[in-house]
Amino acid sequence: MTALSEECIKCGICEMVCPSTLSALRLIDVKRSREPPLPEALDCTTCNACVAACPVGVHITKSIEKMRGHFETPGYGETLRNISTYGASVVPEGRLKVRPKPCKTAYFAGCLTNYRLWPIASAMEKTLDYMGIEFTRIDECCCGSPLNRIGRFDLAKAMLEKNLDQFRKLGVETIVTSCPGCTSTLLEYQDEFEVCHYLDLYDAYDIYGALHKEPYRATLHYPCHLYRNVSPYTMKVAETILKKMCDYVPLADPGLCCGAGGGVRRNDIGLARSLKKRKIEDIMAVSPDVVAVVCPQCRVQLSEDVPAEDLSILLAKNLKPTL
Incomplete structure (x- = not known):
């Protein structure tokens, strides 16, 4: 079987769409030659923009994730310690209060x-x-x-x-x-x-009929791991919900990575914030009262600079009272 890295035709499209500072072609060449992985692999936000754009379907992000298994960094060490100690990627603030019951x-x-x-x-x-x-x-x-x-x-x-x-x-x-x-x-x-x-x-449950218009202006950020890793249709749903609830104004490039993903925010907060600058500029250009997000990590990242809230919270507050 041909290795994914050997399928690369060196067209350079991956580098044109990458929001970060890495050279995907150089990383693939290193993987192809079986040389030690480059530290540059740490800068990937795993946004999958390269995978979505690749004309031959090379799973570049997956190759980069495999390379990272060879690295030990303070950020990676923090993630490993938290999970091994607490079973969670962050240090828990209190105990999770749930009551499991048989249910479908x-x-x-x-x-x-x-x-x-x-x-x-x-x-x-x-x-x-x-x-x-x-x-x-x-x-x-x-x-x-x-x-x-x-x-x-x-x-x-x-x-x-x-x-x-x-x-x-x-x-x-x-x-x-x-x-x-x-x-x-x-x-x-x-x-x-x-x-x-x-x-x-x-x-699926046609929640739209339970929503009503309110006097605020919102835009929407597309989270990479949902928009490109799962389904772009989810963002059409999010847009429809916002149009029912408020004055919705789209971003020029809503799918642009905010810079937080792939462990980059924990491993190199300076890089994560640098990658965020263009996203913040796009948001400021449409002057929203709030940026709707559908990803906790994106919400943390964007909230440093602009009002951001998860769409689940905006929707829950908007629901019409039940009779």
């Missing part, structure tokens, strides 16, 4: 939502209840997404299996997610359970 549907929040951005989980639970969906929560550990991004695939698989075993015991069939990293990981690394991001669920 489960909501999986993810580490950042559980321990930093819990209003997202509260909004999700409120909206699931509003739609009449019975669901359960599990005593979550990290899904493995941060570990996959830094090339620790075996440990990621073990963490994911701990969650899957809980789902099996509860008779879960469908997992609802609110984190794109969790969504893409659950879709890619298991095929036992149906997985859907909350946007797909809102669309």
Whole structure:
């Protein structure tokens, strides 16, 4: 079988669309020659813009993730320590309060939502209840997404299996997610359970009729791991929801990476903030009252500079009262 790196035709399109500072062609050549991986691989946000643009389908991002397994950095070390110590990619602030019960549907929040951005989980639970969906929560550990991004695939698989075993015991069939990293990981690394991001669920349940117009101006940031790793249709759903709720103004390039993904924010905060500058300029150009996001990591990154809020929270506040 031909290695993915050997399929590269050196057209250079990957480098034209890359939001970061790496040379994808040079990294692929290193992989092809079996030389030691370059530290440049650490700068990849795993946004998958290169994969989406590649005319021959080279999985450049996956190759870069594999290269990263050879590196030990302070940022990667922090991720590994947190997961080995707490079972989460961040240090927990308090204990996760859930009551697992047998149920066909489960909501999986993810580490950042559980321990930093819990209003997202509260909004999700409120909206699931509003739609009449019975669901359960599990005593979550990290899904493995941060570990996959830094090339620790075996440990990621073990963490994911701990969650899957809980789902099996509860008779879960469908997992609802609110984190794109969790969504893409659950879709890619298991095929036992149906997985859907909350946007797909809102669309399937026709949530639009429960929304009303409010006097604020919002724009939308497309998170890479949802828009390119899962489905671009999710962003059409998000746009339709916003148009129902407010004055929606699109960005010039909504799919431009914010710079936080792939472990870059934790490993090199200076680079992450540098990569964010063009995104912030695009946002300021349309003067929104709020930037709607559908990714906890993007929300943290953008909130340093502009008002940003998860769409699940904006929607939960907007829902018409039930009779």
